[in-house]
Amino acid sequence: MSTIFSSLPIVDLSPLQNTQGPSESEVEDLSTQLHNVFATTGFAYLVNTPLTFKHADVFGLALEFFSLPHEEKMNLAKKSFRKENANTYRGYFPTQPEQATDNLKEGFEIGSANSVETRSNPSRDARLDLSEPNVWPAKDSYPSRQRLEKFYTELQTLSSRLLSLLAMSLGKPADFFDPYLTNSLSTLRLLHYPPCGTTSIPSNDTYSRDDTTTPPPEPSDPVKLSCTPHTDSGILTLLHQDSTGGLEVQDSSGKWVPAPYIPESIVVNIGDLMAKVSGGRFIATMHRVRAPPASTTSVEKDGNNKDEDVDGSRTRFGRFSVPFFFEPGENCVVRSVDDETGNGLVYGEHMRAKMKTWVEYN
Numbered sequence: 001m002s003t004i005f006s007s008l009p010i011v012d013l014s015p016l017q018n019t020q021g022p023s024e025s026e027v028e029d030l031s032t033q034l035h036n037v038f039a040t041t042g043f044a045y046l047v048n049t050p051l052t053f054k055h056a057d058v059f060g061l062a063l064e065f066f067s068l069p070h071e072e073k074m075n076l077a078k079k080s081f082r083k084e085n086a087n088t089y090r091g092y093f094p095t096q097p098e099q100a101t102d103n104l105k106e107g108f109e110i111g112s113a114n115s116v117e118t119r120s121n122p123s124r125d126a127r128l129d130l131s132e133p134n135v136w137p138a139k140d141s142y143p144s145r146q147r148l149e150k151f152y153t154e155l156q157t158l159s160s161r162l163l164s165l166l167a168m169s170l171g172k173p174a175d176f177f178d179p180y181l182t183n184s185l186s187t188l189r190l191l192h193y194p195p196c197g198t199t200s201i202p203s204n205d206t207y208s209r210d211d212t213t214t215p216p217p218e219p220s221d222p223v224k225l226s227c228t229p230h231t232d233s234g235i236l237t238l239l240h241q242d243s244t245g246g247l248e249v250q251d252s253s254g255k256w257v258p259a260p261y262i263p264e265s266i267v268v269n270i271g272d273l274m275a276k277v278s279g280g281r282f283i284a285t286m287h288r289v290r291a292p293p294a295s296t297t298s299v300e301k302d303g304n305n306k307d308e309d310v311d312g313s314r315t316r317f318g319r320f321s322v323p324f325f326f327e328p329g330e331n332c333v334v335r336s337v338d339d340e341t342g343n344g345l346v347y348g349e350h351m352r353a354k355m356k357t358w359v360e361y362n
């Protein structure tokens with residue numbers, strides 16, 4: 001359980017921007033800071049990151065994708081949404097208002113551009129291929145494919161650096177978790193929450209890379225959600241959110257604490273897996289997203305809401321966010337740092353079990 005808090009801490013990553021690399025004392029300091037935030041709130045803002053992508057770039061990539069015609073997006077839909085498609089894990093998922101109006105979002109997910117087949121027995125579960133290649137719109141309709149692939153690579157590199165700082169903070173060598181990252185299954189997800197003025201229907205359905213522990217909605221809580229309460233499943237999540245607001249994080253008293261937009265920041269949080277690996281020292285904190293109100297204006301490419309969208313058509317977009325789920329390889333054996341000799345958990349199996357609870361795979 002997290003502690004009681006009223007806002008999320010901010011961690012300044014400027015030492016990682018230095019091309020010479022951070023000094024020894026900066027490494028120590030960052031490692032301690034990250035340990036402290038993940039052991040208390042489980043969530044933080046990262047500022048002055050070494051990413052070359054600005055918010056304007058990131059939300060421009062999302063806007064470009066979600067502005068594609070519906071049919072073109074559906075050509076990339078996962079098999080569970082369009083049975084003639086071959087992709088089971090990567091690709092597009094449409095909004096499902098009939099399933100869960102408190103989870104109203106469309107998304108597009110990619111893995112590594114260099115994904116290699118890692119299923120130990122491909123025929124065993126052809127229904128779900130965690131290491132399948134990405135699917136893409138035609139080049140003309142989505143010219144930014146390479147940009148998105150580059151963004152993925154930068155996020156993977158930044159996450160790996162954070163993980164080595166966490167390894168040190170747990171008394172391990174900086175490269176302790178490197179074997180986890182062989183054929184890493186990290187996912188970059190573009191998310192679009194349409195503006196929603198409709199009444200939320202309480203539902204336990206979730207589409208999220210999240211825990212199964214979605215609590216029932218509080219009866220007296222009139223909050224309309226676009227993403228139900230959950231914890232993330234992997235190592236870390238690095239989230240870009242636009243200025244719409246709506247992300248909330250639960251503290252140990254059960255209170256929902258807003259995590260408002262901070263320009264050019266990334267929100268980072270611990271996933272279930274890292275909570276386990278840390279021997280419970282780090283916390284995978286519950287979070288949720290409030291539905292963007294019907295009056296929400298569109299988002300401009302710089303992440304700031306404006307009445308006009310980038311081509312001036314006054315389309316009302318709702319909210320964009322871009323989580324990056326940092327995950328180990330499918331065959332990675334995951335163990336607590338306190339229990340290096342004990343039985344581990346094979347990550348791919350853990351994921352498959354968890355996904356049976358996700359609405360789009362049922």
Ligand SMILES: O=C(O)CCC(=O)C(=O)O
Pocket residue numbers: 191208209210227232239241247287289321322323
């Ligand atoms: O959109 C957001 O701000 C958060 C999304 C999220 O928590 C998730 O996709 O796991």
Ligand SMILES: [Fe+2]
Pocket residue numbers: 208210230231232237287
């Ligand atoms: Fe999440």
